[in-house]
Amino acid sequence: MTEALLSIEGLRTVFRSGMGEIAAVDGVSLSVPRGRTLGIVGESGCGKSMLSLSVMRLVPPPGRVAAGRVLLEGRDLLTLPKAEMRDVRGREVAMIFQEPMTSLNPVHSIGDQIMEAMRAHEPRAGAAELRDRAIAALARVRIPAPERRFTEYPHQLSGGMRQRVMIAMALACSPKLLIADEPTTALDVTVQAQILDLLRELQSETGMSIILITHDLGVVAEMADEVAVMYAGRVAERGPARAIFEDPQHPYTLGLLGSIPRLDEERETLLAIEGSVPPPFALPPGCRFAPRCPFAISPCNAAPPPLRDIADAHEAACIRAPIEASLALGNAA
Amino acid sequence: MLRYLIQRLLLAIPVMLGVLLIGFLLMQVVPTDPATVRAGPSATAEVVAEIRRDLGLDQPLTTQFGLYLWRLAQGDLGVSIINNVPVVQELGATIGPTLELMLSSLVWSIPLGILLGTLGAYYRGSLIDRGVMAISVAGVSVPVFFLGLILIWFVGFKWQWLPFTGRGGPLWTLEGLQSIALPAITLGGVFVGPVARMTRTAVLDVLSADHVRTARAKGLSERLVVLRHALRNAMVPVVTLIGLQIGFLLGGAVVTETVFTWPGVGRLAVGAITSSDFPMAQGTIIVLSLGFIIVNLIVDMLYAALDPRMRAA
Numbered sequence A: 001m002t003e004a005l006l007s008i009e010g011l012r013t014v015f016r017s018g019m020g021e022i023a024a025v026d027g028v029s030l031s032v033p034r035g036r037t038l039g040i041v042g043e044s045g046c047g048k049s050m051l052s053l054s055v056m057r058l059v060p061p062p063g064r065v066a067a068g069r070v071l072l073e074g075r076d077l078l079t080l081p082k083a084e085m086r087d088v089r090g091r092e093v094a095m096i097f098q099e100p101m102t103s104l105n106p107v108h109s110i111g112d113q114i115m116e117a118m119r120a121h122e123p124r125a126g127a128a129e130l131r132d133r134a135i136a137a138l139a140r141v142r143i144p145a146p147e148r149r150f151t152e153y154p155h156q157l158s159g160g161m162r163q164r165v166m167i168a169m170a171l172a173c174s175p176k177l178l179i180a181d182e183p184t185t186a187l188d189v190t191v192q193a194q195i196l197d198l199l200r201e202l203q204s205e206t207g208m209s210i211i212l213i214t215h216d217l218g219v220v221a222e223m224a225d226e227v228a229v230m231y232a233g234r235v236a237e238r239g240p241a242r243a244i245f246e247d248p249q250h251p252y253t254l255g256l257l258g259s260i261p262r263l264d265e266e267r268e269t270l271l272a273i274e275g276s277v278p279p280p281f282a283l284p285p286g287c288r289f290a291p292r293c294p295f296a297i298s299p300c301n302a303a304p305p306p307l308r309d310i311a312d313a314h315e316a317a318c319i320r321a322p323i324e325a326s327l328a329l330g331n332a333a
Numbered sequence B: 001m002l003r004y005l006i007q008r009l010l011l012a013i014p015v016m017l018g019v020l021l022i023g024f025l026l027m028q029v030v031p032t033d034p035a036t037v038r039a040g041p042s043a044t045a046e047v048v049a050e051i052r053r054d055l056g057l058d059q060p061l062t063t064q065f066g067l068y069l070w071r072l073a074q075g076d077l078g079v080s081i082i083n084n085v086p087v088v089q090e091l092g093a094t095i096g097p098t099l100e101l102m103l104s105s106l107v108w109s110i111p112l113g114i115l116l117g118t119l120g121a122y123y124r125g126s127l128i129d130r131g132v133m134a135i136s137v138a139g140v141s142v143p144v145f146f147l148g149l150i151l152i153w154f155v156g157f158k159w160q161w162l163p164f165t166g167r168g169g170p171l172w173t174l175e176g177l178q179s180i181a182l183p184a185i186t187l188g189g190v191f192v193g194p195v196a197r198m199t200r201t202a203v204l205d206v207l208s209a210d211h212v213r214t215a216r217a218k219g220l221s222e223r224l225v226v227l228r229h230a231l232r233n234a235m236v237p238v239v240t241l242i243g244l245q246i247g248f249l250l251g252g253a254v255v256t257e258t259v260f261t262w263p264g265v266g267r268l269a270v271g272a273i274t275s276s277d278f279p280m281a282q283g284t285i286i287v288l289s290l291g292f293i294i295v296n297l298i299v300d301m302l303y304a305a306l307d308p309r310m311r312a313a
């Protein structure tokens, strides 16, 4: 495996609340290889967005990053002076968001918003040059009639088109890493596929790395080289995409894959996991998944299990791993 | 955009008619009889009746209103009952000073309010923010006449820094500037607080919007984020809210003009009403309402100019 472009080490992002500090991200370590895609999956509320905002150092107050390192080519972003961090945003690490309808400013034209992203990092570029490059950026994300779109406003565009504009804007300064936080969740299925295709094409054109955040394993299967499964602020399992899909180890991953047999009904029924992610202020003392886990045994409730090597570059945070396929399909209890 | 404006203009017509009708009816229910006032205390009943006939006051109300509209359409607002001067002439002489007062009040108070509100939002929770909040609370709760009297007492009377009665001349003369200073500080002063408070709320609101997060993710400086992505967007609600304060501004102008004996429409209105000068009072009401409607149209236009979503409509 190539050297990592970005590595996150022991990242902990907390919110101070009436009940004391709660950790939305709790000791996450991950790495993103150069030119490849890391998929981060997990149900809503498990800390994916807070993780990505922590990398950008854009965690909204009262949240803050309490511990850890975020190394971009060896440089810790968390300790950079503010001005240097600003220069990293958009130029080295860019981000697109889940809400294409509201992520663009309604009062500025598409062109202005793209040019603004460029000007932030190249203050000396001339107006005509910026204009040409912004139109080229729109063309690059396959927006028809880019000259016309350049002067239009976000409300004149569909959701898919807006997400394309967001991508054009994010890539305006050729970042090394694109963080895409549920970029297609708000879009309908055909548009979703188009946007994912586009991201893949742009990646092969530019060689950028992508962190693709989603709650949809189908999206990950299609896009990711590496996969991290998150649960309640922690990494439950991580490894190469093939390994995760062909040989899932953590019961949560099994559940996401829909391969846990229902205990009370027909064995064949594929289903999602019952219950929901515990909120960060009501976490169980041991494994955070234990209350929902059909494989849980009493030691699971003692202490949170650390990530363990299962196979080459494949780790899972489960004391019962490796879970035999037969066990998964048969008598889980 | 053009369609929107035409629509607004058309909407203004029934509003104006309504204002005329209300102004007309209000004067009908006032207990004093204009003909008696005109005739003077020693006039005989016959003289009063004759004056009443002259003024058309013996006609039915609907006829009087129709007559009134007809004359109005020809630019004839009647003659002052008190001094026989045409109402239009008096209004023409007072509109200028009132516009002067309004402009010189708003030209500093709105930018200052917006600046303070933005600072408060930018440094939310800090000492600066609390200072801004204190200023705006004070500004909201001090009545116009009180601020005016305080200024007159100290700046005008005790320290004798600035004149406090009448208008010294046109704005471009030193006397004009000196004489408008205290009235403009008074009328503008009560406006700073509300504008600051509205701006602060609106900017804070926008700062938590998704597109602001995008702007930060692009690597923009915090100053650009606040100016281009928070304040610029906050201007849409702020302009609307300022528009809603027009009535407050007009009322404030009436009080300010009265306190500083500023020769404007507001003072004319107060004088006309207290002396039962029926045509004159109506004339001032029409002008003040027209002002209200025109400022509303300006706000609508600004609103459309600030929000691209409105331009298409």
Ligand SMILES: Nc1ncnc2c1ncn2[C@@H]1O[C@H](COP(=O)(O)OP(=O)(O)O)[C@@H](O)[C@H]1O
Residues within 6 Å of the ligand: A015, A017, A023, A024, A042, A043, A044, A045, A046, A047, A048, A049, A050, A051, A061, A062, A063, A279, A280
């Ligand atoms: N402003 C906040 N105050 C307190 N807790 C928050 C706040 N924002 C997010 N969180 C917590 O952080 C957790 C992770 O949220 P998030 O990263 O948005 O999840 P995901 O993106 O995976 O759906 C949530 O469970 C939530 O409780």
Ligand SMILES: [Mg+2]
Residues within 6 Å of the ligand: A045, A048, A049, A050, A181, A182
């Ligand atoms: Mg999220």
